[in-house]
Amino acid sequence: xxxxxxxxxxxxxxxxxxxxxxxxxxxxxxxxxxxxxxxxxxxxxxxxxxxxxxxxxxxxxxxxxxxxxxxxxxxxxxxxxxxxxxxxxxxxxxxxxxxxxxxxxxxxx
Amino acid sequence: xxxxxxxxxxxxxxxxxxxxxxxxxxxxxxxxxxxxxxxxxxxxxxxxxxxxxxxxxxxxxxxxxxxxxxxxxxxxxxxxxxxxxxxxxxxxxxxxxxxxxxxxxxxxxxxxxxxxxx
Numbered sequence: 329x330x331x332x333x334x335x336x337x338x339x340x341x342x343x344x345x346x347x348x349x350x351x352x353x354x355x356x357x358x359x360x361x362x363x364x365x366x367x368x369x370x371x372x373x374x375x376x377x378x379x380x381x382x383x384x385x386x387x388x389x390x391x392x393x394x395x396x397x398x399x400x401x402x403x404x405x406x407x408x409x410x411x412x413x414x415x416x417x418x419x420x421x422x423x424x425x426x427x428x429x430x431x432x433x434x435x436x437x
Numbered sequence: 438x439x440x441x442x443x444x445x446x447x448x449x450x451x452x453x454x455x456x457x458x459x460x461x462x463x464x465x466x467x468x469x470x471x472x473x474x475x476x477x478x479x480x481x482x483x484x485x486x487x488x489x490x491x492x493x494x495x496x497x498x499x500x501x502x503x504x505x506x507x508x509x510x511x512x513x514x515x516x517x518x519x520x521x522x523x524x525x526x527x528x529x530x531x532x533x534x535x536x537x538x539x540x541x542x543x544x545x546x547x548x549x550x551x552x553x554x555x
Contacts, residue, residue: 360540361538363541363542365482367482372530372546373482373530373542375543375544375545378535378541378542379538379541382535415481419542424496425484425496425499426487426498427484428474428481428482428484429481430481431481
């Protein structure tokens with residue numbers, strides 16, 4: 329089964345830059361776009377990146393997505409703010425099933 | 438603007454069925470897939486299935502095959518889960534994909550809490 333692996337948690341200080349990785353199994357992440365979602369406690373997820381590197385309207389350009397030919401994708405958040413503290417999930421597709429990563433808890437301290 | 442409004446919280450006893458609705462507005466409903474995703478307490482996001490714009494092609498996650506039914510009409514998508522058990526206690530979300538990437542999610546519903554308890 330196709331899987332996406334994320335770090336369980338990351339932490340960084342306000343104003344700094346953090347990168348969250350998302351690694352696909354079996355070399356298959358390259359076949360589909362990767363999306364990234366943010367979820368604050370008690371709230372529904374919101375989309376911060378779709379199609380590897382596209383920001384929906386309203387998402388600040390501090391958020392960027394990238395895709396690496398070595399079977400991984402990354403979400404980078406620059407100029408960290410305390411409001412960025414949340415869980416972040418990557419998501420892709422194996423041709424039949426949508427697959428989510430396990431989520432990364434970002435702490436901004 | 439695009440909105441997905443889900444039905445209210447449900448409390449079910451084990452073995453019952455639950456049906457949740459997701460009413461869409463602000464876009465051409467018949468042009469987009471729709472997904473259902475759930476999240477158990479303290480856990481990550483789990484995809485349940487998706488339905489195509491015409492409602493005649495539905496992919497279910499293998500875990501839910503035989504227990505979940507996704508359907509749609511002119512403006513609403515439904516998800517019915519049968520034979521519920523305590524492990525089905527979760528928040529259930531519908532989500533609309535962006536244009537051109539039917540397997541992604543762009544806009545999410547507010548979530549519906551389903552509690553299964555005897």
